[in-house]
Each structure stands twice: as structure tokens, then as C-alpha cells.
Amino acid sequence: GEIVKKINQHLRRDIREVEFKEDAINLKELSDAYGVSITEVAALIPEDYILAGNHAVKKDVFERIRTEVEHASPEKLSDVVLILEKYKVGHDVLSAMGYRIVWTGLSAEDALLTKG
Numbered sequence: 219g220e221i222v223k224k225i226n227q228h229l230r231r232d233i234r235e236v237e238f239k240e241d242a243i244n245l246k247e248l249s250d251a252y253g254v255s256i257t258e259v260a261a262l263i264p265e266d267y268i269l270a271g272n273h274a275v276k277k278d279v280f281e282r283i284r285t286e287v288e289h290a291s292p293e294k295l296s297d298v299v300l301i302l303e304k305y306k307v308g309h310d311v312l313s314a315m316g317y318r319i320v321w322t323g324l325s326a327e328d329a330l331l332t333k334g
Contacts, residue, residue: 286298
């Protein structure tokens with residue numbers, strides 16, 4: 219038990235060494251890779267990033283995504299899936315833009331988007 223803990227502590231990379239370079243970073247993947255909580259990763263987000271769901275997104279990129287989403291006048295989640303995929307973010311960033319996903323079933327195709 220104690221030896222395994224020490225080995226794990228030694229092997230665990232230091233999350234403070236993470237460099238934020240990409241336009242969007244999946245905090246869940248980072249927290250898993252470093253064995254720390256999403257909260258610990260979120261605390262390290264640089265000032266030029268916005269916390270959006272489980273992602274840290276560069277502010278200018280976030281605004282571009284928001285503009286594209288709003289131009290799509292989405293009524294369903296499927297209306298914006300390609301935009302989100304293009305920027306490598308999940309639908310969880312939509313809540314940071316003021317959208318709410320109303321799940322009408324298990325499929326994202328049928329999920330509705332409401333604003334406000």
C-alpha cells in the first residue's frame with residue numbers, strides 16, 4: 219500500500235507544468251492524465267482562456283465559436299455539432315454561451331437548444 223502510493227506520487231507528473239497552447243483544452247482529459255481533479259486543472263487556466271464546461275477555450279476562439287453558433291440560429295443541438303467539432307469542443311461549452319440543452323431522448327440529434 220504505502221510503497222505503491224510513493225511510486226504513484228513519484229510517477230505523477232506535476233500538473234503545474236502544463237502549458238496551455240491549444241485553442242481549446244479538454245480539462246477532463248488533462249485531469250485524468252495527471253491524476254488530479256478538474257478543479258485543480260481549472261485553477262491553472264491562464265487569463266486569456268475562458269472556462270466553458272469541461273474545456274478551457276482561448277477568449278478570442280470562444281467568441282468565434284459563439285458568433286458561429288449564433289449565426290446558425292440553432293434550435294437543435296445537431297444544428298451546431300459541426301461547429302463544435304471544428305473547434306474540438308463538446309456541447310458543454312454551450313452553457314457558457316447562455317444556451318441550455320433540453321434532452322428529449324438519448325440522441326443528440328433530437329436535443330433542443332434554448333437561449334437564456
